[in-house]
Amino acid sequence: MPEGFGWAVKYVSLGPFACDQSPRLLAVSPATGFMTFDSSGPLSGVGSTTYAMSPGVTISSISDYAILGCGSVGYAVAEELVEQGKDVLIVDRDESRVESLRDQDLDARRADIREPEAAELVADRDVVLILASDVDSNKQAVEHIREHNGDQFLVARASDPVSGDELADLGADIVINPSSVIAESALRALESGELEYNAGKLATVFEGTGSRLAIVTQDSPDPDSIASAAAMQAIADHLGIEADIVYRGDVGHQENRAFVNLLGIDLVQWDEIEEHSVYDTVALVDHSTAGEIDLSVDVVIDHHELETEVETEFVDIRPNMSSTSTIMTKYIQEFDMNVSEEVATALLYGIRAETLDFKRDTTPADLTAAAYLYPFANHDTLEQVESPSMSPETLDVLAEAIANRDVQGSHLVSNAGLVRDREALTQAASHLLNLEGVTTTAVFGIADETIFLAGRSKDIRINIGKVLADAYGEMGETAGHSTQASAEIPLGIFTGIEISDDTRDTLLELTEEAVKRTLFDAMGVDGSEGTNGS
Numbered sequence: 001m002p003e004g005f006g007w008a009v010k011y012v013s014l015g016p017f018a019c020d021q022s023p024r025l026l027a028v029s030p031a032t033g034f035m036t037f038d039s040s041g042p043l044s045g046v047g048s049t050t051y052a053m054s055p056g057v058t059i060s061s062i063s064d065y066a067i068l069g070c071g072s073v074g075y076a077v078a079e080e081l082v083e084q085g086k087d088v089l090i091v092d093r094d095e096s097r098v099e100s101l102r103d104q105d106l107d108a109r110r111a112d113i114r115e116p117e118a119a120e121l122v123a124d125r126d127v128v129l130i131l132a133s134d135v136d137s138n139k140q141a142v143e144h145i146r147e148h149n150g151d152q153f154l155v156a157r158a159s160d161p162v163s164g165d166e167l168a169d170l171g172a173d174i175v176i177n178p179s180s181v182i183a184e185s186a187l188r189a190l191e192s193g194e195l196e197y198n199a200g201k202l203a204t205v206f207e208g209t210g211s212r213l214a215i216v217t218q219d220s221p222d223p224d225s226i227a228s229a230a231a232m233q234a235i236a237d238h239l240g241i242e243a244d245i246v247y248r249g250d251v252g253h254q255e256n257r258a259f260v261n262l263l264g265i266d267l268v269q270w271d272e273i274e275e276h277s278v279y280d281t282v283a284l285v286d287h288s289t290a291g292e293i294d295l296s297v298d299v300v301i302d303h304h305e306l307e308t309e310v311e312t313e314f315v316d317i318r319p320n321m322s323s324t325s326t327i328m329t330k331y332i333q334e335f336d337m338n339v340s341e342e343v344a345t346a347l348l349y350g351i352r353a354e355t356l357d358f359k360r361d362t363t364p365a366d367l368t369a370a371a372y373l374y375p376f377a378n379h380d381t382l383e384q385v386e387s388p389s390m391s392p393e394t395l396d397v398l399a400e401a402i403a404n405r406d407v408q409g410s411h412l413v414s415n416a417g418l419v420r421d422r423e424a425l426t427q428a429a430s431h432l433l434n435l436e437g438v439t440t441t442a443v444f445g446i447a448d449e450t451i452f453l454a455g456r457s458k459d460i461r462i463n464i465g466k467v468l469a470d471a472y473g474e475m476g477e478t479a480g481h482s483t484q485a486s487a488e489i490p491l492g493i494f495t496g497i498e499i500s501d502d503t504r505d506t507l508l509e510l511t512e513e514a515v516k517r518t519l520f521d522a523m524g525v526d527g528s529e530g531t532n533g534s
Helices: 072-083 095-103 116-121 135-148 161-170 179-207 223-238 254-263 324-334 341-354 364-376 379-386 392-403 423-432 464-472 504-523
Strands: 023-028 035-039 048-051 064-068 087-092 107-110 127-130 153-157 174-176 213-216 243-247 267-269 281-285 299-302 314-317 406-408 411-418 440-447 450-457 477-480 484-490
Touching: 064 072, 072 087, 087 095, 087 116, 095 107, 116 135, 127 135, 135 153, 135 161, 161 174, 179 223, 179 299, 179 314, 179 324, 213 223, 223 243, 223 254, 223 281, 223 324, 223 341, 254 341, 254 379, 299 324, 324 341, 324 364, 341 364, 341 379, 392 411, 392 423, 392 440, 406 504, 411 423, 411 504, 423 440, 423 450, 440 464, 440 504, 450 464, 450 504, 464 477, 464 484, 464 504
Parallel strands: 064 087, 064 127, 087 107, 127 153, 153 174, 213 243, 213 281, 243 267, 281 299, 299 314, 411 440
Antiparallel strands: 023 035, 035 048, 406 411, 440 450, 450 484, 477 484
């Protein structure tokens, strides 16, 4: 192997394939050494697989290649390498094929790759790609090359995982098995076709709007919901449809308020709309936790399954994606729109917020969507959104929640007392999730004769939305999913004591005991011997 080589991939399973569906070397990055292959023939341009080379050497510093076995695969790779200005020697036992290659001004020589003579012909080449369709021939070629010169970098074609392991054992540095490339290409083609179909159907629904479109977010919307709604509004505008982003509850979290204000996203409070019937088309976006509205629904797009069934003309729910912003980015691309800086920034922040900056449940689709949005986003604005000032009320709630924390194992429950800004409970629950050893948090407080509770979890074994529903679903309102949830419970339900100034302190004490006991029971832990996590 040439000095300085350090390849990161030993074996890559790609599987057997027909000659007209062979992988094609798409590109080699001079900066990173990434080699990207794609399928030629019927599936050309659909899917790709990338192999990485370590920083010891980049592909641009390699000039000498040899290809043993020049069927459709070998020819496609040779053609790409020659186009990049590389010196390529082709070895094949078919005399007519060799003559045809020479007629195209390619350096081709006749030899049987199963014989030691082929190894001698390519002895001065840095990289040898053994790409014949006959795997036994490829095995013999690997053996002879390794016996003749142990330093060359070898890429060999297999037909299945077993032959792939055998080639790797014989000394191949990378083994390709192209069937999975074809399978992935087919799936990508299917996904692309489905998206094209869905985009057309969504456009049809929107274009049927007679007066105005209502884009309804989840209650007290988070960044993913707001960003997805902004993207949908941009699509409606692209189609010439007037639309409003409508929400219920509050936009209370400091980051969410900064997000809306800095990006100039106009939101309309549902209760402030005088005449709801002005909206003849209604779309729910990232809406799985929203309350009911008094209009028929036409469109639903979400990355969570809906809590209740909704009869609607168009539904696109993808639980395999981590954010609705990712889904809406795909629609932006499918409609071939010029994405604005504001929408790109919103969607990128929505993805980052929902995946905890790509540290939670992140999928390849989230990463590719973020990569698409990144050049269009305003990163100064993102920094401002992510670092908003904390209000004195939020600081007080956080301090109270820290002081009153009760930790059982990896579960933390805390009473923040009387609160004015219930959104501060959400921030406290998120902050306390950073405590060492804690994977699930719930912070509750009292306001307007109601107990408000915010829950957060990074424990894959716990669905915090289900935990709160089990604990309080019959006595109050709950909403949420596996990682975040909320509950609202009438204050007097635990005690039966009439609420007054004289009974308030007693209620606070009894409520704390009852809320903690009920919640720890729902989590499946014994809350009788709690600690503060110190």
